[in-house]
Amino acid sequence: xxxxxxxxxxxxxxxxxxxxxxxxxxxxxxxxxxxxxxxxxxxxxxxxxxxxxxxxxxxxxxxxxxxxxxxxxxxxxxxxxxxxxxxxxxxxxxxxxxxxxxxxxxxxxxxxxxxxxxxxxxxxxxxxxxxxxxxxxxxxxxxxxxxxxxxxxxxxxxxxxxxxxxxxxxxxxxxxxxxxxxxxxxxxxxxxxxxxxxxxxxxxxxxxxxxx
Amino acid sequence: xxxxxxxxxxxxxxxxxxxxxxxxxxxxxxxxxxxxxxxxxxxxxxxxxxxxxxxxxxxxxxxxxxxxxxxxxxxxxxxxxxxxxxxxxxxxxxxxxxxxxxxxxxxxxxxxxxxxxxxxxxxxxxxxxxxxxxxxxxxxxxxxxxxxxxxxxxxxxxxxxxxxxxxxxxxxxxxxxxxxxxxxxxxxxxxxxxxxxxxxxxxxxxxxxxxx
DNA sequence: TCCTTTCCCGTACGTTGTACTGAAACTAGC
DNA sequence: GCTAGTTTCAGTACAACGTACGGGAAAGGA
Numbered sequence: 001x002x003x004x005x006x007x008x009x010x011x012x013x014x015x016x017x018x019x020x021x022x023x024x025x026x027x028x029x030x031x032x033x034x035x036x037x038x039x040x041x042x043x044x045x046x047x048x049x050x051x052x053x054x055x056x057x058x059x060x061x062x063x064x065x066x067x068x069x070x071x072x073x074x075x076x077x078x079x080x081x082x083x084x085x086x087x088x089x090x091x092x093x094x095x096x097x098x099x100x101x102x103x104x105x106x107x108x109x110x111x112x113x114x115x116x117x118x119x120x121x122x123x124x125x126x127x128x129x130x131x132x133x134x135x136x137x138x139x140x141x142x143x144x145x146x147x148x149x150x151x152x153x154x155x156x157x158x159x160x161x162x163x164x165x166x167x168x169x170x171x172x173x174x175x176x177x178x179x180x181x182x183x184x185x186x187x188x189x190x191x192x193x194x195x196x197x198x199x200x201x202x203x204x205x206x207x208x209x210x211x212x
Numbered sequence: 213x214x215x216x217x218x219x220x221x222x223x224x225x226x227x228x229x230x231x232x233x234x235x236x237x238x239x240x241x242x243x244x245x246x247x248x249x250x251x252x253x254x255x256x257x258x259x260x261x262x263x264x265x266x267x268x269x270x271x272x273x274x275x276x277x278x279x280x281x282x283x284x285x286x287x288x289x290x291x292x293x294x295x296x297x298x299x300x301x302x303x304x305x306x307x308x309x310x311x312x313x314x315x316x317x318x319x320x321x322x323x324x325x326x327x328x329x330x331x332x333x334x335x336x337x338x339x340x341x342x343x344x345x346x347x348x349x350x351x352x353x354x355x356x357x358x359x360x361x362x363x364x365x366x367x368x369x370x371x372x373x374x375x376x377x378x379x380x381x382x383x384x385x386x387x388x389x390x391x392x393x394x395x396x397x398x399x400x401x402x403x404x405x406x407x408x409x410x411x412x413x414x415x416x417x418x419x420x421x422x423x424x
Numbered sequence: 425t426c427c428t429t430t431c432c433c434g435t436a437c438g439t440t441g442t443a444c445t446g447a448a449a450c451t452a453g454c
Numbered sequence: 455g456c457t458a459g460t461t462t463c464a465g466t467a468c469a470a471c472g473t474a475c476g477g478g479a480a481a482g483g484a
Contacts, residue, residue: 001452002451003451003459004461006449006450007461032441033439036464042464043441044442045463105382105387108382108388109387111388112387112389112391115394126394128394130357134353134409137350137352138349138350138353140349141346141348142346167315170315170317175317178324179323182338183337196419197346201417204409204412204413204415204417207408213483214429215483217480218480243471243472244471245470254434260431426483427484428482431480432479433477434477437474437475438472438473438474440469441468441469441470443469444465445464446464446465447464449462449463450460450462451459452458453456
């Protein structure tokens with residue numbers, strides 16, 4: 001029988017609430033006070049379930065990273081497809097990923113699948129790890145751009161206006177002719193072609209490496 | 213003739229001091245108070261030269277990004293070579309780059325050179341911009357790993373020990389055989405081969421894109 | 425000398441993460 | 455029904471952060 005006062009919450013529940021806040025309002029909106037309010041709890045109560053905020057972020061990434069085969073597929077391309085789907089669902093992930101400690105079963109499983117997909121290359125272990133890290137970084141970059149582009153089309157006219165305003169002077173100076181041309185084309189971005197770019201990136205990373 | 217009280221500092225000088233702090237002790241050590249102390253100035257005096265801390269970071273990136281042909285070379289490979297040299301000299305750059313507003317002549321010139329290197333592809337403007345953004349993201353990822361690896365070899369045994377400790381249980385469970393094998397190989401990282409990986413990445417990004 | 429302009433910077437406020445501390449709620453043993 | 459032991463809850467408090475405000479200081483022009 002469990003002794004002591006019974007917990008009013010659970011760790012996964014708290015992490016889920018944190019994820020919900022970050023999903024809806026971004027990482028900056030996720031403060032310990034805000035999270036406590038959302039859970040009708042005292043701020044310090046959270047620290048019973050979570051060592052500190054870093055730990056909370058670690059758990060958020062871990063909890064969100066449950067493998068869903070419907071998102072991905074086989075091989076490295078399946079892995080990056082899954083990563084992209086994850087980051088599109090949780091736009092805070094690219095910003096949160098650096099400095100994370102990834103020791104949970106979901107992230108380790110994900111790493112294991114990546115290593116499995118690299119088995120046939122015969123590369124040394126560290127080289128495999130490097131490739132997986134670079135791929136994750138690539139997906140994070142790609143999705144960050146993707147999200148910004150998507151937002152730019154809809155709202156955010158204020159920020160865009162500021163940006164253009166600040167660049168206009170420089171662009172009109174004639175010192176940056178190619179940049180000027182791109183700006184004049186407007187922001188009619190072509191379809192992102194994630195699949196194509198990702199598979200070329202994978203092929204490039206797997207090409208005959210001298211270190212192998 | 214300039215009227216009013218003469219400035220005790222200059223903006224480039226303040227930005228240079230900020231860069232020095234970040235170089236020596238990392239981005240976290242760079243606070244407005246610390247910077248003021250370093251300059252023998254009052255904290256609020258800094259705000260005469262800089263709108264806010266975001267602006268300071270923007271200027272740091274801009275000021276550090278002066279083009280030095282000795283670091284780079286021609287084409288995209290020269291560009292990423294230069295970026296890598298820059299980030300190795302200023303390890304805070306990968307972390308600082310997201311959310312920056314890059315409107316200064318150095319960054320615009322860098323962008324213009326990138327567009328020039330992509331001229332021959334005939335790609336639409338937004339596609340070129342995307343390629344440049346992805347390349348920068350790749351270099352940032354690569355250098356981040358590189359720096360961590362380099363540090364791991366020398367100091368930081370504390371952090372490594374913690375990490376291994378936390379992973380040991382999971383690894384020993386037998387659920388992650390490939391990960392276990394990599395861990396057992398030790399961290400004898402092979403030479404990073406930046407040139408090789410970077411040129412393959414460029415080739416991949418430039419490959420026949422359906423959107424082009 | 426006085427006015428205007430510009431920069432300097434001490435004080436102060438709101439926000440953040442979290443250490444400390446004691447109250448509260450439960451079980452186990454008597 | 456106590457009492458002791460154990461665990462969680464949460465209010466208070468503090469240090470550090472970015473920075474708004476406003477008055478004082480130092481220069482040139484009239």
